[in-house]
Amino acid sequence: MSTPDTTYLEVPADIDQAGLTALIDAWLEAVPDAQHRAEQIAELQVPERVRVLEVLDAEQVTELLDHASPHAGSDVLDGLPGDLQSRALGLAAPDVVAEILRLSPEDEQDALRGALDVEDRSVVETLLAYPEGTVGARMTPRVTAIGGALTVREANRAARAQAADTETIAYVYVVDEDEQLIGVLSFRDLVLAPGSAVVRDIMDTDLLSVQVDTDQEAAGRILIANHLFALPVVDHGRLVGIITSDDVADIIDEEGTEDAERQGGSAPLDLPYLRASPWLLWRKRIIWLLVLFVAEAYTGTVLRHFEEELEAVVALSFFIPLLIGTGGNTGTQITSTLVRAMAIGEVRLRDMGRVLIKELSAGSMIAITMALAAIIRAWTLGVGWEVALTVTLTVAAIVLWSSFIGSVMPLLLRRVGLDPAVVSAPMIATIVDGTGLVIYFEIAKVILF
Amino acid sequence: MSTPDTTYLEVPADIDQAGLTALIDAWLEAVPDAQHRAEQIAELQVPERVRVLEVLDAEQVTELLDHASPHAGSDVLDGLPGDLQSRALGLAAPDVVAEILRLSPEDEQDALRGALDVEDRSVVETLLAYPEGTVGARMTPRVTAIGGALTVREANRAARAQAADTETIAYVYVVDEDEQLIGVLSFRDLVLAPGSAVVRDIMDTDLLSVQVDTDQEAAGRILIANHLFALPVVDHGRLVGIITSDDVADIIDEEGTEDAERQGGSAPLDLPYLRASPWLLWRKRIIWLLVLFVAEAYTGTVLRHFEEELEAVVALSFFIPLLIGTGGNTGTQITSTLVRAMAIGEVRLRDMGRVLIKELSAGSMIAITMALAAIIRAWTLGVGWEVALTVTLTVAAIVLWSSFIGSVMPLLLRRVGLDPAVVSAPMIATIVDGTGLVIYFEIAKVILF
Numbered sequence: 001m002s003t004p005d006t007t008y009l010e011v012p013a014d015i016d017q018a019g020l021t022a023l024i025d026a027w028l029e030a031v032p033d034a035q036h037r038a039e040q041i042a043e044l045q046v047p048e049r050v051r052v053l054e055v056l057d058a059e060q061v062t063e064l065l066d067h068a069s070p071h072a073g074s075d076v077l078d079g080l081p082g083d084l085q086s087r088a089l090g091l092a093a094p095d096v097v098a099e100i101l102r103l104s105p106e107d108e109q110d111a112l113r114g115a116l117d118v119e120d121r122s123v124v125e126t127l128l129a130y131p132e133g134t135v136g137a138r139m140t141p142r143v144t145a146i147g148g149a150l151t152v153r154e155a156n157r158a159a160r161a162q163a164a165d166t167e168t169i170a171y172v173y174v175v176d177e178d179e180q181l182i183g184v185l186s187f188r189d190l191v192l193a194p195g196s197a198v199v200r201d202i203m204d205t206d207l208l209s210v211q212v213d214t215d216q217e218a219a220g221r222i223l224i225a226n227h228l229f230a231l232p233v234v235d236h237g238r239l240v241g242i243i244t245s246d247d248v249a250d251i252i253d254e255e256g257t258e259d260a261e262r263q264g265g266s267a268p269l270d271l272p273y274l275r276a277s278p279w280l281l282w283r284k285r286i287i288w289l290l291v292l293f294v295a296e297a298y299t300g301t302v303l304r305h306f307e308e309e310l311e312a313v314v315a316l317s318f319f320i321p322l323l324i325g326t327g328g329n330t331g332t333q334i335t336s337t338l339v340r341a342m343a344i345g346e347v348r349l350r351d352m353g354r355v356l357i358k359e360l361s362a363g364s365m366i367a368i369t370m371a372l373a374a375i376i377r378a379w380t381l382g383v384g385w386e387v388a389l390t391v392t393l394t395v396a397a398i399v400l401w402s403s404f405i406g407s408v409m410p411l412l413l414r415r416v417g418l419d420p421a422v423v424s425a426p427m428i429a430t431i432v433d434g435t436g437l438v439i440y441f442e443i444a445k446v447i448l449f
Numbered sequence: 450m451s452t453p454d455t456t457y458l459e460v461p462a463d464i465d466q467a468g469l470t471a472l473i474d475a476w477l478e479a480v481p482d483a484q485h486r487a488e489q490i491a492e493l494q495v496p497e498r499v500r501v502l503e504v505l506d507a508e509q510v511t512e513l514l515d516h517a518s519p520h521a522g523s524d525v526l527d528g529l530p531g532d533l534q535s536r537a538l539g540l541a542a543p544d545v546v547a548e549i550l551r552l553s554p555e556d557e558q559d560a561l562r563g564a565l566d567v568e569d570r571s572v573v574e575t576l577l578a579y580p581e582g583t584v585g586a587r588m589t590p591r592v593t594a595i596g597g598a599l600t601v602r603e604a605n606r607a608a609r610a611q612a613a614d615t616e617t618i619a620y621v622y623v624v625d626e627d628e629q630l631i632g633v634l635s636f637r638d639l640v641l642a643p644g645s646a647v648v649r650d651i652m653d654t655d656l657l658s659v660q661v662d663t664d665q666e667a668a669g670r671i672l673i674a675n676h677l678f679a680l681p682v683v684d685h686g687r688l689v690g691i692i693t694s695d696d697v698a699d700i701i702d703e704e705g706t707e708d709a710e711r712q713g714g715s716a717p718l719d720l721p722y723l724r725a726s727p728w729l730l731w732r733k734r735i736i737w738l739l740v741l742f743v744a745e746a747y748t749g750t751v752l753r754h755f756e757e758e759l760e761a762v763v764a765l766s767f768f769i770p771l772l773i774g775t776g777g778n779t780g781t782q783i784t785s786t787l788v789r790a791m792a793i794g795e796v797r798l799r800d801m802g803r804v805l806i807k808e809l810s811a812g813s814m815i816a817i818t819m820a821l822a823a824i825i826r827a828w829t830l831g832v833g834w835e836v837a838l839t840v841t842l843t844v845a846a847i848v849l850w851s852s853f854i855g856s857v858m859p860l861l862l863r864r865v866g867l868d869p870a871v872v873s874a875p876m877i878a879t880i881v882d883g884t885g886l887v888i889y890f891e892i893a894k895v896i897l898f
Binding site: 028034036066068069160170191207208220222225226245248257259263264276279292294296297300303311320322326328333336337341346347351362425433434437 | 481482516517641671672675676697698699713718721731735738743745746750752753759764766769770774777779781783788789800818819878
């Protein structure tokens, strides 16, 4: 939702070097957003892209790659000559380079690896060795670390010496001789403390850290819940990197997208939407559609079972979509709210009792309201009081039933260690459809037959 | 999803001061997470809470309020004596204080305001004056700003002098004599540049900023897309604050929750789930339920219209839930993915054509697959070839129809300036239910009658 671009980057074939430089300067001025810049450069053909990248200075290339998404960065580099790739990757942060490598097609990864210098390559390989989804794979290994025995004056000097290489200097971490993390100083502390004070005496030992194999969303949640800019990452106590709040915002966004897709009854795309082919969309969607189709097919069996009743009172069939639809809507409202609350850590397993009481209370009030609406609807359709009574009682029963299903299902999944986000809107609707019909016809049998 | 707490804070009635101090030290050690600390303190009765807060030192109180959520912070302060509130609020960051005030009940806001000293109160009132949802209401007004004429040495001194008061020193902003924002230096630049260089010559003038009345999610998206730690906030060019990446993560989370709730067919709760009363849940849910009920009631009219066909071939009714359910599922998959992609800025209005082509291609493949599944299902129910053919053709038609509806609706809403997130799973299901039945019976009429 950034501001729309009105300026697009176009490189006329006959433009000379001076003209191109002026054009790019004007364009940089008009498009300050790194993500938009990268997207626009990526849309150019290789020869134009080469010309543009050759005009940009080191700082501009660094910013382009470090501040845009790795998807966009990978598109910018795609198909470029090796020396240009080499220059660009040498300027980008190692975690960005690792992410770009991860996103590039298999056959291009080797070329990109070859474009890295030896030192960068080893750092990047370390990051790539951590499994995707862990903090290790997303952290930046460049972190400001100092010894506890230094004075504040010495520490300042050391922190400055490392500043050129580190991504953030909001915090300076303190390690012992075995690189074990023992404390933290905010850079503010370092700036305000007297120069002769010893780091060990003024450092904060009360600090949060995460293991390198922690799930990246779990780490992100800790950072967010504690309003930190960075969280140190340790491997058996040894400081190996930091995860920063800008990366966390990315992680949280990705997980939010996955959850939204799951909630809609689809497998996560794991790709930006516009990059997904129709074939990929088909693959990610068809499995759940078929599973739900098979589950929903049960409704046909239920209806055939009650064929006699349906033939005797055809008016019963008029209300089928309305009744099961209302049940599905009620359940969907609950799961979407509850699954989200669980995803962001607001609701935990131990809250199960509170959730059930809350939802069944709200469900009872909703049941009464919807039953009133059902009476009115049955009356306007003119179906006689027996059918009207059946429909009214069924609405109330289905609302309560789906309130129960909607609140219990996500908690049960978490209980057995599964991700509650798979309880999608379509899944709840499907469960309520079949069972709701049974409720409907059982009530009908009592009242009508 | 932070690690579960095994240690809970309990204050025995007969504990002496030394015992309490030792107990709290051990507890701080065991529970390093500020959010968990605040939640646990908030659960204590007022007298115990007073004792605990009196033991914590200034830094610990600051951390407790600045790093936990304002909801938790407001609970910690609730009902405390004025002098303790005054001490705590005096230590917290102004944007946190403003947020706590905003969340407190009306009748307590005056007491809390009174607990602020004059200078803090004026800063907080400024923040409270900006409408909720804008960057102004969420920014921190404490920002490091220096003049462009300074040398790097002087700038370093000035930045240090301001460091005690500013929240982040990742960036130092450069302003002219009218406080107009003219450039930025990363603190790294400031540390690495020669001491005699002039700020104006080395500052980066190519910087992103947002207007103070910008929507907070839009600002957050710019910060995330560009991987920044902070984004300067300006009012007619004048630097008035910054919005930092830890706040943005919060904002993104809140907006994600609102969207998830809307997608489930409910109005946003605007409160953490566990704080919502059953009465509030009822209010937030019932409106959409009734709207959808009225819309869905149309299915009854459709079915009554085809009463003769239904009476003649009762087997047609067996497939009603399956057909409209499959349509609803297909549409829900698309809207959930698309609405999310639009929310995070991946899909814009100008992509409408690409989206439609992609979705109708995927929809065609899904239609063929589901039609095959429908043949099998009709055959196992033993309903005769005419009904089987009707069901098969209807599945294919409904899948295509709901692919169209599911992809066009969110884009249309954005087109007319509404939030696409209101196209919820229940809404799509409801639209497809009624129209899907018309498709079904029209096909049936051609084949069966």
